[in-house]
Structure formats: structure tokens, C-alpha cells
Amino acid sequence: MIPAAFDYLRPATLDEAIALLELHGADAKVLAGGHSLVPVMKLRLAQPKTVIDISSVADLSYVREQGDKIAIGAMTTHYDIEASPLLRDTCPLLTELAPQIGDAQVRNRGTIGGSLVHADPAADWPAAILALDADLEIAGSNGRRAVKATEFFVGMMETVVQSSEILCEIRVPTTARSVAYVKFAQRASGFAIAGVAVVVDGANKTVSVGVTGVAARPYRALAVESVLRGKVLNRDAIDQAAGIAAEGVEPLDDIHASAAFRAHLVQVNTRRALEVAVSRG
Amino acid sequence: MKTVVNIRVNGVEQKHEVEPRTLLVHFLRDCCRLTGTHVGCETSICGACTVLFEGKAVKSCTLLAVQADGSEVTTIEGLAGDGRLHPVQEGFWERHGLQCGYCTPGMIMMAVQLLERNPKPTREEISHAIEGNLCRCTGYSHIIDAIEYAARKIAEVKK
Numbered sequence: 001m002i003p004a005a006f007d008y009l010r011p012a013t014l015d016e017a018i019a020l021l022e023l024h025g026a027d028a029k030v031l032a033g034g035h036s037l038v039p040v041m042k043l044r045l046a047q048p049k050t051v052i053d054i055s056s057v058a059d060l061s062y063v064r065e066q067g068d069k070i071a072i073g074a075m076t077t078h079y080d081i082e083a084s085p086l087l088r089d090t091c092p093l094l095t096e097l098a099p100q101i102g103d104a105q106v107r108n109r110g111t112i113g114g115s116l117v118h119a120d121p122a123a124d125w126p127a128a129i130l131a132l133d134a135d136l137e138i139a140g141s142n143g144r145r146a147v148k149a150t151e152f153f154v155g156m157m158e159t160v161v162q163s164s165e166i167l168c169e170i171r172v173p174t175t176a177r178s179v180a181y182v183k184f185a186q187r188a189s190g191f192a193i194a195g196v197a198v199v200v201d202g203a204n205k206t207v208s209v210g211v212t213g214v215a216a217r218p219y220r221a222l223a224v225e226s227v228l229r230g231k232v233l234n235r236d237a238i239d240q241a242a243g244i245a246a247e248g249v250e251p252l253d254d255i256h257a258s259a260a261f262r263a264h265l266v267q268v269n270t271r272r273a274l275e276v277a278v279s280r281g
Numbered sequence: 282m283k284t285v286v287n288i289r290v291n292g293v294e295q296k297h298e299v300e301p302r303t304l305l306v307h308f309l310r311d312c313c314r315l316t317g318t319h320v321g322c323e324t325s326i327c328g329a330c331t332v333l334f335e336g337k338a339v340k341s342c343t344l345l346a347v348q349a350d351g352s353e354v355t356t357i358e359g360l361a362g363d364g365r366l367h368p369v370q371e372g373f374w375e376r377h378g379l380q381c382g383y384c385t386p387g388m389i390m391m392a393v394q395l396l397e398r399n400p401k402p403t404r405e406e407i408s409h410a411i412e413g414n415l416c417r418c419t420g421y422s423h424i425i426d427a428i429e430y431a432a433r434k435i436a437e438v439k440k
Contacts, residue, residue, distance in 0.1 A: 002302055004302070006301060007282065007301065008284065008301035008347050034348060035325065038345065042323065102413065104391065105340045189326060
């Protein structure tokens with residue numbers, strides 16, 4: 001399997017990369033780690049005329065404190081997140097999720113920014129990004145703009161990032177240890193059939209629940225969050241709330257799982273993720 | 282349009298003219314004539330094409346050769362030195378870590394990186410590390426034995 005022919009460009013700066021995107025328009029694709037884009041190019045589901053490799057752009061791979069948030073460069077690999085002592089201490093949901101992505105080789109190359117912009121409905125990061133209510137910073141020729149995770153995903157393989165823009169940073173809040181990510185994975189690829197990320201905020205008596213793999217786009221299980229607001233998170237409350245994790249959602253139906261099975265799995269994994277997160281609180 | 286790609290493979294500079302769409306695995310096999318790296322599933326799943334790229338295990342079927350321009354790559358051919366097998370290769374030999382051998386180069390490269398990051402892995406950690414390498418013969422337990430053997434061997438040599 002060989003991709004269709006394309007021109008390859010490797011700009012040295014973000015400004016240069018954005019200028020190239022403006023020049024080549026929708027025929028161009030940004031290449032980060034290449035672990036979402038190269039596979040779809042090999043299948044010829046994507047046939048960009050120009051590939052703009054941003055791996056030589058400086059300062060897109062980092063994890064650092066920024067005010068009361070943690071800033072993660074878009075080119076940071078899954079492995080670098082998995083191995084980050086700062087994230088393990090300040091935002092453990094990300095270090096719990098990272099080693100569940102794909103496999104070791106994929107985690108060495110794949111990047112958080114690349115995965116988010118690709119917006120595969122079965123990718124893992126979206127669940128955590130939604131549950132953490134992250135901010136995503138997008139660079140374009142008119143400067144930078146920040147969007148909330150809940151506004152970022154538009155539909156299947158589609159985000160608010162425009163064809164001449166580049167996602168450059170993800171900012172997450174620091175959390176307590178009462179978080180969890182539980183997924184049912186497709187056996188060969190490791191992609192999520194139903195992945196649920198939970199953040200329990202004991203002080204404010206709120207939970208946030210991000211779901212991936214289940215619908216055409218990842219979502220916040222707002223019904224679950226709403227019934228648990230202010231509640232004591234005992235077994236009955238969790239059971240009852242998890243039962244509505246697929247409310248208002250149209251589950252995907254494909255060779256990996258039927259819609260009914262996905263609706264079932266998201267309830268089970270919501271319950272499990274809530275139980276694990278509470279047990280860590 | 283072809284472009285010149287220069288990759289240091291097993292310590293030797295390899296300069297070849299390829300199309301940007303050429304995958305690293307084909308650069309290694311067809312241009313460098315290093316056929317130890319295998320083409321398996323071609324879909325980033327099986328791990329038969331695993332090589333070390335800047336010291337990190339990657340699937341060379343999911344990397345364009347142009348992405349590796351100016352970098353260091355190590356393949357299975359680069360492990361043995363002075364007529365002696367690398368401890369991981371020796372482990373696969375001693376503990377029967379292969380039958381047909383198709384997955385073996387990728388398995389070994391993955392194990393080499395694992396032991397660099399984690400010199401004393403548990404059996405569970407080894408299983409997790411080789412999740413991206415499929416073997417249809419052994420049932421994996423001898424592969425895990427082989428990697429444990431290599432970990433002990435490397436620790437002994439370091440003493």
C-alpha cells in the first residue's frame with residue numbers, strides 16, 4: 001500500500017507552515033507524527049497534493065506549567081505524555097490514558113495534536129480533552145485563537161481547525177487523583193469502541209464525563225453530569241447515572257460493534273470509570 | 282518528483298533518490314537492500330516492520346522515508362557486532378522465541394527499545410510492550426521468556 005503521489009514540504013517555522021497552507025489551500029495536509037494521516041493516505045482515503053511536515057518547526061513539543069494550567073505542545077508524542085512526571089503529578093488522567101493508545105511504536109510517533117485534528121471518532125484523546133474542559137490554541141495567518149474542547153469537534157473527522165490553520169497547543173487544568181479512563185478497545189488496532197474519561201471534582205461535588213468511540217463525534221455525557229451534581233457518589237447514584245450515558249446520542253453501528261452494543265458499553269464503562277475515579281479520591 | 286533522502290542506517294550513510302511517497306520500509310528493503318525488516322500487514326498493526334528511528338521503535342510502514350531524512354535508523358542487521366549476537370537475539374535463540382520467524386526482526390527491535398527504557402521488566406510489562414507486534418506461531422510465552430533472558434544477560438554484562 002503506497003500513497004498517491006504528492007509534493008513534500010518541511011517548513012522550519014510555524015509562520016512559514018501557515019503561509020504554505022494558505023498557498024496550497026485545501027489540497028494540502030499537515031503532517032505531524034503521521035500516524036493518522038499516513039495510514040489514510042496509504043488507503044488512498046486521503047490524497048493530498050501537498051504534504052506539509054511540521055516536524056522541523058521548533059517548540060511544538062513540550063509539557064510545561066503555564067499559570068494554573070499545563071500547556072502541551074501539539075507535536076508532543078503520546079509517549080512523551082505517558083512519561084511526563086509533571087503530568088503524572090498534575091493531570092493524571094492524561095498519563096493514565098496515553099499508554100492505552102495503539103501500541104508502543106504508535107505512541108513513539110503519534111502526537112496529541114495530530115490525533116485531535118484528525119478527529120477519528122474512535123481516538124482516545126478526545127474523551128480526556130472533553131472531560132478536562134481543555135483549551136485548544138489554533139494558529140492562523142491572523143494570529144492565534146483559543147477554543148474550548150466542547151466547541152472543537154464538529155463531526156466525524158472534522159474540527160473547527162480551518163484548512164490554513166494549525167493546532168499548536170492544548171491547555172489542561174490540574175486535577176486531583178480522582179480521575180479515570182476506561183475503554184473497550186478494538187482488539188487489533190486498540191482504537192476505542194467505547195472509551196469514557198471521568199474527572200470527579202470532590203470539592204465542588206461535580207463530575208465531568210467525556211466519551212469517545214461511541215458516536216460520530218466525541219461528546220460530554222451531560223445527562224450523567226447533571227444527575228450527579230451535588231450528589232454523594234455512592235453505588236446507587238453511579239449506577240443510575242451511568243444508565244443514561246448514551247442519552248440523546250446516536251451510537252455508531254459498524255463491523256466492530258452494533259449501535260445497541262455501543263450504547264451498552266458506554267453505560268458499563270461510565271459506571272466503571274466513575275467507580276475507579278471515586279475510589280482514587 | 283524525486284528527492285534525495287539521506288539516512289544513517291546501522292551507522293552507514295544511505296543516500297538514495299526516492300519519491301516522497303516512498304515508505305521507510307521500502308527505502309530500507311529496496312534501496313538499502315536490507316531485507317531483514319519485514320513487510321507484514323502494511324496497516325500499522327502487526328509490527329513486523331519495526332525498526333529503531335532515533336533510538337525509538339517505530340513501524341517503518343507508517344513512516345515516509347522523507348520524514349527520516351537526516352536521521353539515524355537501526356534495523357535488525359545493525360544489532361549483532363563482532364560476530365556476536367545481541368543479547369535479545371541470543372535470548373530468542375536460547376529460549377525458542379520464534380517458529381516461522383516472520384515477526385522476529387520486529388519483535389527483537391521492539392524488545393531492544395523496551396530493555397533500554399526498562400532494564401528489568403515484569404512479564405506483564407513485556408506483554409504490554411509487544412502489544413504492537415503480532416506472532417501467529419508461538420503463543421508469545423517463549424517470546425516473553427526470550428526477552429526476560431535478554432534482560433538478565435544485559436544486567437550480567439553490565440556488572
